Amino acid sequence: MMLLNYLRFLLLPFSLIYGIAITLRKKLYDSGVMPSVKFELPVICVGNLAVGGSGKTPTTEYLVRLLTTYKVAILSRGYGRKTKGFILADGDATAESIGDEPLQYYQKFDGVTVAVCEDRVKGIEKLKENHDLIILDDAFQHRRVKAGLNILLFEFRKLGTLQFLLPAGNLRDVFSSRKRADVLLVTKSPVPLLHVAQQASINELQPNQAQKVLHSYLKYGDLKHLYLPESRSLTSIKDYEIYLLTGIANPDPLIDELEKYTKTIKHEKFPDHYAFKTADIKKFKSAFESGNEKEKIIITTEKDSKRLNAAGFKDLLVNLPVYFLPIEVELFEEDKITFDELILNYVKSNRRNR
Known part of the structure; x- marks a missing residue:
């Protein structure tokens, strides 16, 4: 600081x-x-x-x-x-x-x-x-x-x-x-x-x-799977270990919301509009898979999900519990x-x- x-x-x-x-x-x-x-x-x-x-x-x-x-x-x-x-x-x-x-x-x-x-x-x-x-x-x-x-x-x-x-x-x-x-x-x-x-x-x-x-x-909605037509409520991830991936200007309000459900949040923060690289996603995936908690989930923002849908990333993430959290004003x-x-x-x- x-x-x-x-x-x-x-x-x-x-x-x-x-x-x-x-x-x-x-x-x-x-x-x-x-x-x-x-x-x-x-x-x-x-x-x-x-x-x-x-x-x-x-x-x-x-x-x-x-x-x-x-x-x-x-x-x-x-x-x-x-x-x-x-x-x-x-x-x-x-x-x-x-x-x-x-x-x-x-x-x-x-x-x-x-x-x-x-x-x-x-x-x-x-x-x-x-x-x-x-x-x-x-x-x-x-x-x-x-x-x-x-x-x-x-x-x-x-x-x-x-x-x-x-x-x-x-x-x-x-x-x-x-x-x-x-x-x-x-x-x-x-x-x-x-x-x-x-x-x-x-x-x-x-x-x-x-x-x-x-x-x-x-106002936060239900979590939506990045690749599958399924969703789940925030209450369903109570006490989960969250692996949070963001490339937005200010993720603090999102973290505040997630902390209502769990205190275990591992946040990988990138700059706003960041163009994710394959090496970034591989490193993040490795950290998730090496986690000890039985109940764990990957969460990202709706905006970031658009970049994570790019070619190459789906093959890395498709078998993981990866969701985005929609917001409304x-x-x-x-x-x-x-x-x-x-x-x-x-x-x-x-x-x-x-």
């Missing part, structure tokens, strides 16, 4: 330079010197100020479930893919061709178009004629698009903590940029959420009169009513054929 703090101290001058560049860019867009493109259909942007870990993927999925009566397209950059340009997800899509999160959307939702493109303006141009609305996944900093509705996410446990801009910290945008958002959604809140904690996050975010500060939490009752109404009214009021 001391070494990490020392490295951050050394990187602070570069964070200062980055902050100046971000602020200048922000002023150029705010003043209209650098133009933004607005489209004649509803465009909802889901974003955050930090690098990963705020819950953009389950929030995007929440919106898809809410908007089932519309023809929806999800447009993402496709972070971690090995391709370039505009790609429409199809049955041949892989995590390498479109990215793990877009692949998750595509495989999860029938009737929803999923596309990736670094240039969001170009991507929207290709999608706009055949869709009622477009959800931009992780595009708050993509100022060339002027989204009709911006949802900005903040992780509950990080509010009120000292955070630095890249590269010393994880912030990729200045805190004042939150003023551009329509909804400030606090994610991964504790359940139950005390009023004093709710008010503390509102005080931290200091919303303007037009902004809504709402709170959400994570849910809002607290009053906030849910406010949020759903705001989203539905925005889409209804801005449809081209209204």
Whole structure:
């Protein structure tokens, strides 16, 4: 920890330079010197100020479930893919061709178009004629698009903590940029959420009169086998030895959930969007097989499962009890009513054929 703090101290001058560049860019867009493109259909942007870990993927999925009566397209950059340009997800899509999160959307939702493109303006141009609305996944900093509705996410446990801009910290945008958002959604809140904690996050975010500060939490489903059509409840693994494999930005909430059922968790942690290598999986498999506990299980995240389904890994893992744990976002009752109404009214009021 001391070494990490020392490295951050050394990187602070570069964070200062980055902050100046971000602020200048922000002023150029705010003043209209650098133009933004607005489209004649509803465009909802889901974003955050930090690098990963705020819950953009389950929030995007929440919106898809809410908007089932519309023809929806999800447009993402496709972070971690090995391709370039505009790609429409199809049955041949892989995590390498479109990215793990877009692949998750595509495989999860029938009737929803999923596309990736670094240039969001170009991507929207290709999608706009055949869709009622477009959800931009992780595009708050993509100022060339002027989204009709911006949802900005903040992780509950990080509010009120000292955070630095890249590269010393994880912030990729200045805190004042939150003023551009329509909804400030606090994610991964504790359940139950005390009023004093709710008010503390509102005080931290200091919303303007037009902004809504709402709170959400994570809801965990049943474990699903990575390769077989079977599932099991979390209660069924009580006191198991868990071998946890993650390549996400923030696995702490997942660990907190699993610790409700067992204290024996052996965690192999990789960076966000990590491209697993055969050597990694062989080493992990070896550790699992050498474990002494009779009742043991391998657990990973839904996002990581998309990369673990790549060619070569299945042969290594198929005979093992390997499961992923799905998550969903849910809002607290009053906030849910406010949020759903705001989203539905925005889409209804801005449809081209209204």
